[in-house]
Amino acid sequence: MSRDISQPEQGIPIGRRVFLGIAGLGILGIVFGSKVQSAVGETIGTGIGGLLPGGDRFRIYSITGSFPNIGSTDYRLTVSGLVDHPMTLTLDDLKSMPSVHLVKDFQCVTGWRVPQVHWEGVKLSDVIDAAGARSQAGGVEFSSFDGADTESLTLSQARRSDVIVAYRMLGGPISSSHGGPVRLYVAPMYGYKSLKWLSGIRLVEKPVPGYWEQNGYPVDAWVGNFDGRQDAPIT
Amino acid sequence: MIVRFDSVERLVHWTNALLFMVLILTALPLYFAQVESLVGRRALIAEIHTWTGVILPLPLLIALSGSWGSGLRADIRRFNLWTKGELKWLMTAGKNPGLEMGKFNPGQKMNAIFVGSSIVVMFCTGFVLGWFNFFPLSWRTGATFVHDVFAGAIVVVIAGHIVFALANRHALMSMISGRISKLWASQRAPRWLAEEQAGHPEI
Structure with a gap:
């Protein structure tokens, strides 16, 4: 043609x-x-950037479907199990302990990431030492006052200095949607390890894997070498 | 009256519309914490979103896989071919008044091309997010980024599509009944009307 x-x-x-x-x-x-x-x-x-689609922003997950709300004066954290001194701590008790500041990424296993988040709290190892871990303790189980979420770490993972019981993030008290007033922050691992609405720390011989692990996520959730991170795994 | 969209095209259009609506509505609580705090049931909503996304390409693929898709294929060929006048119309945001329109104006063509390609992109990135275990972490981050950016663009484009449809009732009705008046075609799509009359001299 x-x-x-x-x-x-x-x-x-x-x-x-x-x-x-x-x-x-x-x-x-x-x-x-x-x-x-x-x-x-x-x-x-x-x-x-966080306001735009595709920007750096938190995706808020709640496995129960609501954000449990406990006022900062009503908050209690129990430390139990294989310890010499079982304790119940208030938010003021936590704040009276030596505080640590971390500026680290929050990396979700599904890919989203919020860089350079400011965290403040106390080292989990300080809380464990205050209660006095017994020699047969090998791991830690965590529970949430949402009534459903659970997590676990080995005792040596829990003693890392970048694993904290956090009461401040992003420059303010931790909001209910971010797991406040107190949550776990496990810096070297994927976000699901950083249990929100922390209410219980229980030392055990061998921890039962947590909620997300029972749904197929790895128990040792090291982020590893990614985007400038170098988090050496320990067991 | 002349046929603008055959039954297969209309079925594909409205099935896609339904699937896109389910995807957008289920995306809201997954993306916005305020919405999630109102509706809850995140795991169920994520499951609905994932599986709706998996079947999203099927209506088009099924329509294109047999002889019943001849009308759709003809329209896709129309989306492919652009006259110089249509390109000028697009570049000047509609300022080419002398242009004789074919069956689709350049804005409608871009809408179809964008929605078609975004189905491919959302399917692929959504697959990485839904089955992230099989992909390296940097891919998951990249897929999240692309999925979010395209989601924003899709919402804008679909909102515009609906606004234009509501403002042009005859065009909207033709996606429901399949037919449109020759008067409309002579004013809005004269080149298409000429094609149709040349092809069907008995009309």
């Missing part, structure tokens, strides 16, 4: 290229998107 310039309606095949271009860009974004996201975050700041 000869080309007739008086009939421009024949058209140029552009639609297919645009379709493949958008689809290809999106699929390439799976591989390179984390770098793009970091660059965007550094350029416009995570504050604004």
Whole structure:
């Protein structure tokens, strides 16, 4: 068929290229998107970036479907199990202990990440030492006042200095949706280890895996070497 | 009256519309903590979102897989081909008054192309998120980023699509009944009307 310039309606095949271009860009974004996201975050700041789709922001998970609310004066943390001195701590008790500050990423196992979050609390190892772990204790079980979530660590993992009982994050008291007034923050592991609404710490010989582990997530949830992180696993 | 959309095209359109609505509505509590605190049941909602996403490409694939999809295939060829006048119309945001429109205006073509390609992107990135165990962590982060950015764009495009549809009742009705008046076609899609009449001289 000869080309007739008086009939421009024949058209140029552009639609297919645009379709493949958008689809290809999106699929390439799976591989390179984390770098793009970091660059965007550094350029416009995570504050604004967090408001945009794809920005650095927390996804709030609650396994019970609601955010349990306990006032800071009513809050209690029990430390029990294989300890010499079972304790019940108030928020003021925790705040009277030596505080630690961490500025670290929050990395979810499904991929989202909030860089450089400011955390404040007490070392979990200080809480354990105050209660006095017995020699046969080998692990720690955590429970949440949401009534459903549980977590676990080995005792040596729990004694790391970057594992804290946190009462402040993001520059303020921990909100109910972020697991306040007190939550766990296990810096070297995926976010599901950082149990929200912490209400119980129980030392045991061998801990029962927590809620997310019973749903198929790894018990040792090391983030490992990713995006500049170097968190050496210990057992 | 002439046929604008055959029954297969209308069925695909409304099935897609339903699936997109379920996906957007279930995405709200997954993405916004305030919504989640109101509706709860995150695990169930995540499950509905995941499986709705898995079946999202099926209506189009089934429609394109047999002879029943001839009308849809013809329209996809129309989305593919762009005249110079249509490109100018798109670049100037509609300022090309002399342009004789075909069956679809350039905005409708872009809408179809974007929604089609976003199905591919959302399916692939959603698969990485739903079955993240099989992919390295940096891919999961990348997939989250792309899924979120495209979700934002899709909501904007679909909102625009609905606004235009409500403002053009004849066009909206033709996606329900399949038919549109020759008067509408002569004003809004004269090149398409000419094609149709050349192809069906008895009309």
